[in-house]
Amino acid sequence: MHSIRIQLLAFITAVLLIFLVILNIYPITSSRDLIFEEKKSALSGQAAVVASSLSGLDRLAPDSVREVLQLLDLGGYSRTVVAGADGTVVYDDAASAGGAADNADILASLEGKCVFRSHFTEEAFFSSYAMPVTSRGTTIGVVYLCEEDTERAAVISDIQSRLLRFSAAIGAVALLFAALFSSVLLSRMRELVRSIRIVAGGDYAHRLVTRGRDEITELGEEFNQLTERLEDTEKQRRRFVSDASHELKTPLASIRLLSDSIVQSENMDGGTMREFAADIGHEAERLQRTTEKLLDLSRLDDDVQVIDEPVDIKLTTVDALSVLRPLAEEKGVKIRCELEDGCVVMANTDDMFHIVFNLMENAVKYNVPGGSVLVKTATEDDRIVLSVSDTGIGIPEEDRLNIFARFYRVDKARSRASGGSGLGLSIVHDAVLAHGGTIAVGQNKPQGSVFIVSFPRPTSEETGI
Numbered sequence: 001m002h003s004i005r006i007q008l009l010a011f012i013t014a015v016l017l018i019f020l021v022i023l024n025i026y027p028i029t030s031s032r033d034l035i036f037e038e039k040k041s042a043l044s045g046q047a048a049v050v051a052s053s054l055s056g057l058d059r060l061a062p063d064s065v066r067e068v069l070q071l072l073d074l075g076g077y078s079r080t081v082v083a084g085a086d087g088t089v090v091y092d093d094a095a096s097a098g099g100a101a102d103n104a105d106i107l108a109s110l111e112g113k114c115v116f117r118s119h120f121t122e123e124a125f126f127s128s129y130a131m132p133v134t135s136r137g138t139t140i141g142v143v144y145l146c147e148e149d150t151e152r153a154a155v156i157s158d159i160q161s162r163l164l165r166f167s168a169a170i171g172a173v174a175l176l177f178a179a180l181f182s183s184v185l186l187s188r189m190r191e192l193v194r195s196i197r198i199v200a201g202g203d204y205a206h207r208l209v210t211r212g213r214d215e216i217t218e219l220g221e222e223f224n225q226l227t228e229r230l231e232d233t234e235k236q237r238r239r240f241v242s243d244a245s246h247e248l249k250t251p252l253a254s255i256r257l258l259s260d261s262i263v264q265s266e267n268m269d270g271g272t273m274r275e276f277a278a279d280i281g282h283e284a285e286r287l288q289r290t291t292e293k294l295l296d297l298s299r300l301d302d303d304v305q306v307i308d309e310p311v312d313i314k315l316t317t318v319d320a321l322s323v324l325r326p327l328a329e330e331k332g333v334k335i336r337c338e339l340e341d342g343c344v345v346m347a348n349t350d351d352m353f354h355i356v357f358n359l360m361e362n363a364v365k366y367n368v369p370g371g372s373v374l375v376k377t378a379t380e381d382d383r384i385v386l387s388v389s390d391t392g393i394g395i396p397e398e399d400r401l402n403i404f405a406r407f408y409r410v411d412k413a414r415s416r417a418s419g420g421s422g423l424g425l426s427i428v429h430d431a432v433l434a435h436g437g438t439i440a441v442g443q444n445k446p447q448g449s450v451f452i453v454s455f456p457r458p459t460s461e462e463t464g465i
């Protein structure tokens with residue numbers, strides 16, 4: 001694994017190096033070029049003056065050349081050389097004249113070209129200029145000026161060494177800052193990784209302390225939210241396991257008690273025994289209902305993709321009604337239905353039955369003698385709406401939020417006495433959501449509750465109708 005710190009430092013170093021190299025090279029080369037340009041124009045001007053002064057002569061003889069040059073007074077240049085048409089040096093103020101000019105520039109200039117040459121060493125700028133001397137259209141010789149400028153070279157070298165020292169200082173400070181910055185950044189990352197490990201180890205209550213307002217803070221906040229959700233899920237799971245065990249334990253304890261009583265009492269009469277056995281049967285039935293509902297919930301939790309089919313809510317309601325009629329009669333509750341035709345939703349027949357049946361069953365179960373239940377289906381814009389309202393005991397506002405939680409009952413004793421497990425509405429809720437619907441609970445006027453379920457209205461392509 002390549003540490004981010006090394007990658008970051010390598011990147012910063014590379015950028016810094018490029019910057020410093022440019023900083024060191026560019027000003028020096030451009031000022032050098034500028035000086036060369038200046039030298040070229042000065043030397044070429046001076047050479048032109050010499051050449052035009054000499055062009056009055058027919059031939060470049062040492063004496064006449066010396067005379068002309070003395071008149072010109074060429075101070076400042078380190079060396080002036082004049083060569084004749086045959087390439088012999090007729091004047092050289094730095095050495096004795098007379099030898100053949102072995103300078104390539106002089107020889108090239110004899111052919112009629114001007115040649116400028118320059119180079120820079122740490123000590124000096126060397127520049128030279130060779131220009132042909134023409135008289136009546138013919139080249140009679142060459143004037144060659146060369147100069148060595150140590151002053152400017154010293155200034156340039158000085159700038160160069162200052163720049164180098166300056167760059168080294170900048171580089172060191174920048175690297176120091178980069179190292180500091182990366183270690184702060186990395187310590188925050190390490191903190192995040194440490195927190196992830198702690199949470200992965202099972203401590204869901206752990207939270208990362210976030211500072212600042214950057215992407216790492218954002219990451220930390222996201223992580224905290226995720227952990228919070230994990231903690232909630234874990235709490236729910238634990239509560240569910242403990243509630244479920246409790247729900248199963250109660251009927252099992254009753255069964256045990258009843259069977260013990262039968263076993264222990266030697267001369268129990270047949271009637272009592274049958275009564276006890278019937279109670280055992282009821283408890284077993286309750287256990288069966290609870291486990292069946294738990295299985296329904298776990299199936300909905302599994303998120304298995306069931307293929308949706310068009311389901312007509314009217315038919316489902318009629319089915320549920322036929323099952324519930326005996327209970328409604330027993331309780332003295334009237335069920336009225338206002339069912340629109342064509343209320344078809346894309347769902348699963350079993351899930352739809354659970355939804356309608358549980359809502360209607362609750363509306364009957366938690367009703368009062370002489371009360372009523374109204375089941376309505378309607379199409380509203382692009383939704384199919386099912387509402388089940390009753391004139392029963394109602395649900396206190398503070399309980400409405402929790403009503404869909406597993407094993408939640410408003411009045412535990414009453415619900416349990418009527419055989420309720422507190423799972424019906426969780427199944428309804430999960431089934432509604434599984435088919436893209438929404439569910440809401442409210443208060444019915446003047447009394448009772450109303451449950452409103454709505455599903456997206458399927459297109460004719462989906463239903464195939």
Ligand SMILES: Nc1ncnc2c1ncn2[C@@H]1O[C@H](COP(=O)(O)OP(=O)(O)OP(=O)(O)O)[C@@H](O)[C@H]1O
Pocket residue numbers: 293358362363366390392393394395403408409410411415416419420421422423424425426448449
């Ligand atoms: N229409 C209603 N009127 C008043 N209270 C209701 C109504 N529907 C539900 N409740 C309350 O909400 C609780 C949860 O209902 P839910 O259907 O989940 O469980 P249950 O009816 O007790 O048991 P189950 O439906 O599993 O047999 C009920 O115990 C009851 O207190």
Ligand SMILES: [Mg+2]
Pocket residue numbers: 358361362420424425
């Ligand atoms: Mg119920």
